[in-house]
Amino acid sequence: xxxxxxxxxxxxxxxxxxxxxxxxxxxxxxxxxxxxxxxxxxxxxxxxxxxxxxxxxxxxxxxxxxxxxxxxxxxxxxxxxxxxxxxxxxxxxxxxxxxxxxxxxxxxxxxxxxxxxxxxxxxxxxxxxxxxxxxxxxxxxxxxxxxxxxxxxxxxxxxxxxxxxxxxxxxxxxxxxxxxxxxxxxxxxxxxxxxxxxxxxxxxxxxxxxxxxxxxxxxxxxxxxxxxxxxxxxxxxxxxxxxxxxxxxxxxxxxxxxxxxxxxxxxxxxxxxxxxxxxxxxxxxxxxxxxxxxxxxxxxxxxxxxxxxxxxxxxxxxxxxxxxxxxxxxxxxxxxxxxxxxxxxxxxxxxxxxxxxxxxxxxxxxxxxxxxxxxxxxxxxxxxxxxxxxxxxxxxxxxxxxxxxxxxxxxxxxxxxxxxxxxxxxxxxxxxxxxxxxxxxxxxxxx
Amino acid sequence: xxxxxxxxxxxxxxxxxxxxxxxxxxxxxxxxxxxxxxxxxxxxxxxxxxxxxxxxxxxxxxxxxxxxxxxxxxxxxxxxxxxxxxxxxxxxxxxxxxxxxxxxxxxxxxxxxxxxxxxxxxxxxxxxxxxxxxxxxxxxxxxxxxxxxxxxxxxxxxxxxxxxxxxxxxxxxxxxxxxxxxxxxxxxxxxxxxxxxxxxxxxxxxxxxxxxxxxxxxxxxxxxxxxxxxxxxxxxxxxxxxxxxxxxxxxxxxxxxxxxxxxxxxxxxx
Ligand code: HEM
Numbered sequence: 001x002x003x004x005x006x007x008x009x010x011x012x013x014x015x016x017x018x019x020x021x022x023x024x025x026x027x028x029x030x031x032x033x034x035x036x037x038x039x040x041x042x043x044x045x046x047x048x049x050x051x052x053x054x055x056x057x058x059x060x061x062x063x064x065x066x067x068x069x070x071x072x073x074x075x076x077x078x079x080x081x082x083x084x085x086x087x088x089x090x091x092x093x094x095x096x097x098x099x100x101x102x103x104x105x106x107x108x109x110x111x112x113x114x115x116x117x118x119x120x121x122x123x124x125x126x127x128x129x130x131x132x133x134x135x136x137x138x139x140x141x142x143x144x145x146x147x148x149x150x151x152x153x154x155x156x157x158x159x160x161x162x163x164x165x166x167x168x169x170x171x172x173x174x175x176x177x178x179x180x181x182x183x184x185x186x187x188x189x190x191x192x193x194x195x196x197x198x199x200x201x202x203x204x205x206x207x208x209x210x211x212x213x214x215x216x217x218x219x220x221x222x223x224x225x226x227x228x229x230x231x232x233x234x235x236x237x238x239x240x241x242x243x244x245x246x247x248x249x250x251x252x253x254x255x256x257x258x259x260x261x262x263x264x265x266x267x268x269x270x271x272x273x274x275x276x277x278x279x280x281x282x283x284x285x286x287x288x289x290x291x292x293x294x295x296x297x298x299x300x301x302x303x304x305x306x307x308x309x310x311x312x313x314x315x316x317x318x319x320x321x322x323x324x325x326x327x328x329x330x331x332x333x334x335x336x337x338x339x340x341x342x343x344x345x346x347x348x349x350x351x352x353x354x355x356x357x358x359x360x361x362x363x364x365x366x367x368x369x370x371x372x373x374x375x376x377x378x379x380x381x382x383x384x385x386x387x388x389x390x391x392x393x394x395x396x397x398x399x400x401x402x403x404x405x406x407x408x409x410x411x412x413x414x415x416x417x418x419x420x421x422x423x424x425x426x427x428x429x430x431x432x433x434x435x436x437x438x439x440x441x442x443x444x445x446x447x
Numbered sequence: 448x449x450x451x452x453x454x455x456x457x458x459x460x461x462x463x464x465x466x467x468x469x470x471x472x473x474x475x476x477x478x479x480x481x482x483x484x485x486x487x488x489x490x491x492x493x494x495x496x497x498x499x500x501x502x503x504x505x506x507x508x509x510x511x512x513x514x515x516x517x518x519x520x521x522x523x524x525x526x527x528x529x530x531x532x533x534x535x536x537x538x539x540x541x542x543x544x545x546x547x548x549x550x551x552x553x554x555x556x557x558x559x560x561x562x563x564x565x566x567x568x569x570x571x572x573x574x575x576x577x578x579x580x581x582x583x584x585x586x587x588x589x590x591x592x593x594x595x596x597x598x599x600x601x602x603x604x605x606x607x608x609x610x611x612x613x614x615x616x617x618x619x620x621x622x623x624x625x626x627x628x629x630x631x632x633x634x635x636x637x638x639x640x641x642x643x644x645x646x647x648x649x650x651x652x653x654x655x656x657x658x659x660x661x662x663x664x665x666x667x668x669x670x671x672x673x674x675x676x677x678x679x680x681x682x683x684x685x686x687x688x689x690x691x692x693x694x695x696x697x698x699x700x701x702x703x704x705x706x707x708x709x710x711x712x713x714x715x716x717x
Contacts, residue, residue, distance in 0.1 A: 012676055012679060012680055013680065015676055016673065016676055016677055016680070019669055019672060019673045019676070020673065022669060023666055023669050023670065023673070026662050026665060026666050026669075027666060029657070029662060030659045030662045030663060030666075030706075030710055031710075034657070061657045174655065177653075177654075177655075181653070183652065183653075213566040215566070217566055217568070218568065218569060219566065219569070220569050220572070221569060240569070241569035241570050241572070241650060242569070242570065242572060242573040242575075242649060242650050244649070244652065251652055253650070253651060253652045254569075255651075375651075375652055377652035377653065379648070379652065379653060379654075381654075382648050382654060385644060385648075385654055386645065389640075389641040389644065389645075392636065392641075393633070393636065393637060393641060396632070396633040396636060397633065400629040400630075400632075400633060
C-alpha cells in the first residue's frame with residue numbers, strides 16, 4: 001500500500017497527467033471571466049453557470065480543484081526529486097567495484113591494447129587528453145584491480161533537482177503570498193494625510209502632478225509624499241509608476257489617478273439680460289450672490305452625463321466626456337433658472353426648467369481636484385520567489401549546458417581493460433565524442 | 448537610409464534566401480547554401496540597422512506596439528535561424544524557417560498594424576521592458592525553430608516512404624526540435640516568467656496576478672515542461688513530442704496575439 005502511494009507520487013506519469021490537467025484548467029480560467037458575482041454567470045453563461053459555480057471556476061485559481069492539483073504537483077515534484085537523489089549521490093561516491101548503470105563500450109582488441117598502454121604506461125597522456133576537455137580524473141589501484149575515472153559536469157547531474165527545488169520554492173512562496181500578502185488602495189488629494197492601517201505612521205501627499213504627452217496621453221503621475229511618524233516628517237520621496245516607495249515593511253505603488261467630481265469647480269457665463277453677462281467661478285455644492293438679489297447654486301456636477309430611462313441622471317464614466325452641471329438661480333428667493341448645462345453642447349436646452357426667458361447659462365470651463373491613487377502592499381512571498389527563480393535558472397543552465405559525463409575504465413590484473421561511459425541523456429552523442437576523443441572504433445553494446 | 452528602406456531591403460533578401468533554399472532542395476548544391484547563408488547574415492545586418500535607427504529616433508524600445516513586436520520577433524527568428532543553420536547545417540529545413548520569417552515580416556508590414564511610434568504609458572517606462580520583452584521574444588524565436596522542425600517531422604511521418612534516409616532525416620528533425628527547445632525554454636523562462644514576475648512586483652506590487660497574459664505565458668511554459676518530461680518517459684519521442692512542441696508554440700502565439708485581441712487584462716497595452 002505504502003509503496004503503491006510512493007510509486008504513484010514519484011512517477012513521472014503523474015507529473016505528465018498533472019501538467020495536462022493544469023494546462024486545461026488554466027485555459028478554462030483564461031476564458032471564463034474571473035471574480036464576478038454569481039448573477040453575472042447566470043446572465044451571460046446560463047447553460048454552464050451551474051457547473052462554473054459548483055466547481056468554483058468563477059475564482060478558478062483558488063478553487064479547491066485547482067489548488068489540490070497544484071498541491072499534488074508539489075508533492076510529485078518533491079518526492080520525484082527525492083527519489084532521484086540517492087542514485088545520483090551513489091554514482092558520485094562509487095569509484096571502484098561494481099559500477100553504477102552505464103554503457104559498456106565494446107572495444108576492439110586493437111582499442112583495448114591502446115587503452116591498456118595508456119592506462120599502464122602513459123597514464124599522464126590519457127589524463128591530459130581528458131583534462132583538456134574539462135574532465136576530472138582519478139586512478140585507483142585496489143586488490144589487483146585498476147580503476148580509472150573521469151567526470152565532468154557534476155552540477156549538470158543535479159540540474160533537474162535544482163530546477164525542481166526552485167519550483168517547489170516558487171509554489172510555496174505563492175502559497176505564502178496568497179495567505180499573508182496585504183494590499184490597500186489609498187486615494188490622496190494634495191495636502192491630505194492618511195494614517196496607514198496597522199502601522200504607526202501616516203503618509204501625506206504634498207504635490208501631485210500628471211504629465212502629458214503632446215497628444216494628450218498620460219506620460220506620468222508623480223506623487224511627492226512625506227512619511228510622518230509621531231508628527232514628524234521622517235522621509236520625503238517621489239513615487240512614480242515603476243518607482244515605489246518602501247517604508248515600514250510596505251511598498252507604495254503609484255497606480256493611477258482620479259478626479260473628485262463631486263467637488264468640481266465650474267466657470268459659468270450667466271446672461272440675465274442683453275446688457276448683463278456675468279462670469280462666475282463657483283464650486284459644486286456652493287451658493288453665492290452675484291448680483292443684487294440674485295443667488296446661484298451648483299446642485300450637482302457629472303463628468304459624463306447620461307439620462308437613465310427612469311429620468312435619473314448618472315455618470316457613465318469618470319472621464320470628462322460629457323460634462324454637465326445642474327445650476328439653480330434665484331432672484332429674491334424666486335427660482336428664475338433651473339437646469340442642466342453642458343460644456344460640450346452649449347445649445348442643449350431640453351433639460352432646462354426655466355422661468356424667465358431671457359436668462360441663459362453656459363458652462364465655460366470646469367476642473368476637479370485630482371487625487372493620486374496609491375496602493376500599499378506587503379508580500380512576504382516576493383523574496384522566496386526570487387530565490388526560487390535563481391535556483392530554477394541555474395538548474396536549467398546546468399541541465400542543458402553542463403551535461404554530466406562519466407568514463408570508467410576497469411582492469412583486472414592480467415586482462416584487458418573494460419570501458420564504461422554514462423551521460424544523463426544522449427548517450428549516443430557522448431559515445432561519438434568519446435570515440436573521437438580517444439581515437440576508438442565506434443562500436444558498443446548496452447551494459 | 449530610412450528605417451523602412453532598410454527593412455524592405457532585409458525583407459527582399461530574406462525572400463531571396465528562402466527562394467534559393469527551396470530551389471536548392473532539388474539541387475542540393477553546397478555553394479548555394481553557403482552563399483545564401485552570407486546573404487542572410489547581410490539581410491540580418493540591414494534589419495538590425497533598421498531597428499537601431501528606429502530605437503535611436505524614437506528613444507524607446509523597438510517592441511512597444513504590435514507592429515514593432517512582430518518585427519522584433521521576425522528579427523529574433525532570423526537570429527535563431529542563422530545560428531541553427533550555422534551549427535546544424537539544416538539544408539532541408541532552412542527554407543521552411545525562412546518561410547516563417549517571411550510570413551512574420553509580411554504580417555508586420557500589413558496595414559492593419561499601425562507603424563507610427565506611440566508614446567509609452569507610465570507602466571511601460573522601465574528598463575525591465577527591455578529585458579522582459581527582448582528575452583521573451585528571443586526565446587520564442589528558438590521555440591519557433593522547434594515548431595517548424597516539428598511540423599516537418601509530422602509531414603514527413605505522413606508520407607512514410609521507403610526512402611532510405613527518411614528515418615535518419617526524421618531523427619534529425621526530432622533532434623533539431625529538441626535542441627531548439629533547450630535554447631528557447633531557458634530563455635523563455637528567464638524573459639517571460641522570471642523577468643515578468645520581477646517587473647510586475649516592481650510596477651504593481653505583486654509578482655503574479657493570474658492576468659490572461661500571465662496565464663497564457665504559463666500555459667506556454669507548461670507545454671514545454673510537458674515536452675521535456677514526456678521525452679524522459681520511454682517511447683515519447685518523435686510524433687508525440689512534435690505535437691507538443693507545435694501546441695506549445697501555438698500557445699505562445701496565442702499569448703502574443705490572442706490575449707491582446709480576444710482576452711482583456713492589465714497587460715493589453717499593444
Ligand atoms: C513545471 C514543472 C517542471 C519543470 C519546469 C521541470 C523541469 C525539468 C527540467 C528542465 C529537467 C531536465 C530535462 C532534461 O534534461 O531534458 C527535468 C528533469 C526531470 N524532471 Fe522535471 N520539471 C517539472 C516538473 C516535474 C515533476 C512534477 C516531476 C515529477 C515526476 C519531474 C520529474 C523529472 C525527472 C524524473 C527528470 C529527469 C531527471 C534526470 O534526468 O536526472 N519534473 N525537469
